[in-house]
Amino acid sequence: MGGRYLLRTFGCQMNEHDSERIAGLLESDGYVRAEEAAQAQVVVFNTCAIRENADNRLYGNLGHLRPFKEANPRLRIVVAGCLAQKDQGQIQERAPWVDVVIGTHALPGLLELLKRAETEGPQMDVREYTEVFPSALPARREVAHHAWVSIAMGCDNRCTFCIVPLVRGPQLSRRIGDVLAEVQDLARRGVVEVTLLGQNVNTYGRDLTVPGSSRRPLFAELLRAVNDIEGIRRIRFTSPHPHDFTPDVIEAMAESERVCEHIHFPMQSGSDRILKAMQRSYRSERYLSWLSRIREAIPGIAVTTDIIVGFPGETEEDFAATLDVVGAGRFDQAFTFQYSPRPGTPAGTMPDQVPKDVVQDRFDRLVALQESISLSRMREMVGRTAEVLVEGVGRKGGVQGRTRTNKVVHLGGDLAPGTFLEARITSAHPHHLVGELVRVTGVAAAGSQREPAAAG
Ligand code: 5AD
Numbered sequence: 001m002g003g004r005y006l007l008r009t010f011g012c013q014m015n016e017h018d019s020e021r022i023a024g025l026l027e028s029d030g031y032v033r034a035e036e037a038a039q040a041q042v043v044v045f046n047t048c049a050i051r052e053n054a055d056n057r058l059y060g061n062l063g064h065l066r067p068f069k070e071a072n073p074r075l076r077i078v079v080a081g082c083l084a085q086k087d088q089g090q091i092q093e094r095a096p097w098v099d100v101v102i103g104t105h106a107l108p109g110l111l112e113l114l115k116r117a118e119t120e121g122p123q124m125d126v127r128e129y130t131e132v133f134p135s136a137l138p139a140r141r142e143v144a145h146h147a148w149v150s151i152a153m154g155c156d157n158r159c160t161f162c163i164v165p166l167v168r169g170p171q172l173s174r175r176i177g178d179v180l181a182e183v184q185d186l187a188r189r190g191v192v193e194v195t196l197l198g199q200n201v202n203t204y205g206r207d208l209t210v211p212g213s214s215r216r217p218l219f220a221e222l223l224r225a226v227n228d229i230e231g232i233r234r235i236r237f238t239s240p241h242p243h244d245f246t247p248d249v250i251e252a253m254a255e256s257e258r259v260c261e262h263i264h265f266p267m268q269s270g271s272d273r274i275l276k277a278m279q280r281s282y283r284s285e286r287y288l289s290w291l292s293r294i295r296e297a298i299p300g301i302a303v304t305t306d307i308i309v310g311f312p313g314e315t316e317e318d319f320a321a322t323l324d325v326v327g328a329g330r331f332d333q334a335f336t337f338q339y340s341p342r343p344g345t346p347a348g349t350m351p352d353q354v355p356k357d358v359v360q361d362r363f364d365r366l367v368a369l370q371e372s373i374s375l376s377r378m379r380e381m382v383g384r385t386a387e388v389l390v391e392g393v394g395r396k397g398g399v400q401g402r403t404r405t406n407k408v409v410h411l412g413g414d415l416a417p418g419t420f421l422e423a424r425i426t427s428a429h430p431h432h433l434v435g436e437l438v439r440v441t442g443v444a445a446a447g448s449q450r451e452p453a454a455a456g
């Protein structure tokens with residue numbers, strides 16, 4: 001087909017990875033990337049539905065595109081991702097200039113839908129389920145040394161605030177052999193760091209059996225197998241759910257030297273009453289005891305978390321419990337969110353929605369506490385040396401990279417992405433460190449940036 005495409009991505013890593021596949025599909029059909037809407041023949045919004053502000057942003061963006069479509073009726077506008085799944089036909093009702101609405105399970109059919117839109121007008125595919133894991137899609141990766149690797153789609157949990165199970169469907173795990181084949185292929189292409197992606201990586205494999213047996217593959221087993229792949233130097237994963245966390249995962253992390261010393265361990269609330277209302281089956285004491293076990297088994301591990309403030313019915317006492325657990329947990333970083341009611345979720349219609357000003361006040365207090373903890377955690381690094389993998393140019397010049405513990409480090413100089421180095425940490429800020437180069441320890445072999453995905 002050919003032409004230029006503009007792709008904008010909102011939301012989580014899962015969406016970033018889906019966007020790599022969208023870009024890969026378009027490029028396999030001859031499209032090249034555009035820098036702005038005025039040059040593009042296809043504009044794709046890969047959307048997020050997790051909080052309400054994402055909805056507003058999409059409709060705002062579609063409004064901006066309207067004059068472009070009027071000036072160039074051949075421009076094709078695509079809405080993909082979780083909001084496409086959530087809003088379905090409403091999108092083309094509100095913005096009739098949208099050509100294709102494509103849900104999270106329909107991605108492999110994107111080129112076909114675009115072609116059909118040429119002759120038949122607006123298209124929509126928001127199928128609710130795919131039986132086969134769509135592994136065989138090409139991906140256009142932004143950097144040569146790192147790759148996202150999807151290990152499961154969807155989620156079988158029902159956290160009462162969360163729209164993900166409604167838009168991404170039940171869990172569908174990818175066969176272990178397909179995951180390993182993709183990582184091997186990536187390693188051959190010069191990728192040195194992989195991030196395994198799933199809504200709840202601990203339940204990976206629950207819907208599969210190991211070939212030739214009736215046993216289910218386990219996440220710990222997958223971690224160990226990825227650890228054995230030659231060429232991969234850093235393995236990350238996101239996210240585990242504290243409810244399904246098991247000792248074998250801690251053991252696998254501790255014993256697999258390429259698995260990085262970082263875990264994202266979403267807590268959501270420190271109040272047991274609120275955790276129950278959220279349908280998160282652990283309680284704060286158990287959460288903290290997991291943290292201790294993880295830290296004992298993997299010395300120096302960084303822990304990050306997600307916390308929601310203002311869940312329906314949250315009292316000042318509940319919020320104080322969250323502050324207490326945050327104080328006790330001493331997270332390296334926390335992603336803090338103001339609760340946003342989502343249509344179709346049980347919490348969306350719960351009574352006692354907390355007034356906005358109360359939520360804002362609690363949010364500010366939580367952020368202030370966490371910033372001070374993050375800063376003190378970062379300060380523990382000052383004077384030490386750490387391995388840094390360079391990711392790209394820093395915001396203030398120089399380069400930016402990450403430690404194995406996922407801390408951002410800014411350094412002076414000009415080093416290629418994919419360079420491993422030893423840095424001495426000279427100063428700390430709540431969200432990043434500053435360091436100086438001690439010595440370069442390795443460079444990832446520059447691979448091709450665009451590749452067909454592994455078979456499977
Ligand atoms: N409101 C606010 N935050 C939410 N999250 C999920 N759903 C909501 C919601 N309705 C947060 C959770 C989750 C992270 C990805 O987003 O903390 O872990």
Ligand code: SF4
Pocket residue numbers: 155156157158159162163164165199200241
């Ligand atoms: Fe949402 Fe809970 Fe599933 Fe995470 S585990 S995606 S928060 S329902």
